[in-house]
Amino acid sequence: MAVDDIISRLKRFGADSIKREDGVSGIDVEDDARALVNDLERYPHAFVLACIVDRQTKSDIAWSLPHAIREAASGFEFDKLLGLQTRVWVSVLRPSGHRLAAEMERLLPAAIRHIGDRYGGDASRIWATGSSGAAVARRFLAFDGVGPKISNMAVNILIRDFGIHLTRPMPDIAVDTHVLRVFERLGLLGRLDHSQLRSTQGKQQLRLQLRARELNPEWPGELDWPAWLVGKTWCHAGRAPECHECHMRSLCPREGVSSIQRQAQKTPAGE
DSSP, X not given: OOHHHHHHHHHHHHHHHXXXXXXXXXXXXXXXXXXXXXXXXXXXXXXXXXXXXOSSSOHHHHHHXXXXXXXXXXOOOHHHHHTOOHHHHHHHHTTSOOTTHHHXXXXXXXXXXXXXXXXXXXXXXXXXXXXXXXXXHHHHHTSTTOOHHHHHHHHXXXXXXXXXXXXXXXXXXXXXXXXXXXXXXXXXXXXXXXXXXXXXXXXXXXXXXXXXXXXXXXXXXXXXXXXXXXXXXXXXXXXXXXXXXXXXXXXXXXXXXXXXXXXXXXXXXXX
């Protein structure tokens, strides 16, 4: 199957899927929480905080936390958050269910201080007009606790879901287990055997980023959302993938899928 056809369909699937979304794609949160993280004009820092907490937890927890903080603080104005006492951050984060709650109790106030010191309290200056996608990713990396995955994810969301115009170079793909699995099964990236994968995780992540640049040099991160959505929805890891339902089914060579399906059939339910 031609790689160009696979890439074209992935990109088309990604574009079509976000038309049904209001703001940030792929989150399932209440209306007030969604409205806050989508309000880049009045509360751009809400978007930044949500991105920072969106790791090692469910997306609905991460993207609901700014609203929970607003409720506890009785407001979300930047100056209010800048002076927010530690006990208020703790009262929201500790019971949130976030795996890294204790770490976020330190990182979120630090992020607010960084926005105040570096951007005069206006987080939208991170993605100021005329900025390149790479520059904005670099600015996100300056926040404590933010690595390449979150920085690239944040910039890709700004471009994809909010229509923020950034210049080249554009952001990389956000390396994720769903994305890696889909790239391998689509035949876009050669699989490493288990021993290699275990010992060279950093290399595997870089291979995925470089391959995305190779396949879609104008905007590598454009492949992020559709590959993630395919992996989350149909192309499962721990159970048999739902190939018959998948949007990519007619083009996918199913690299490594048949062995997974055979194993799933042999494994008794509940094990």
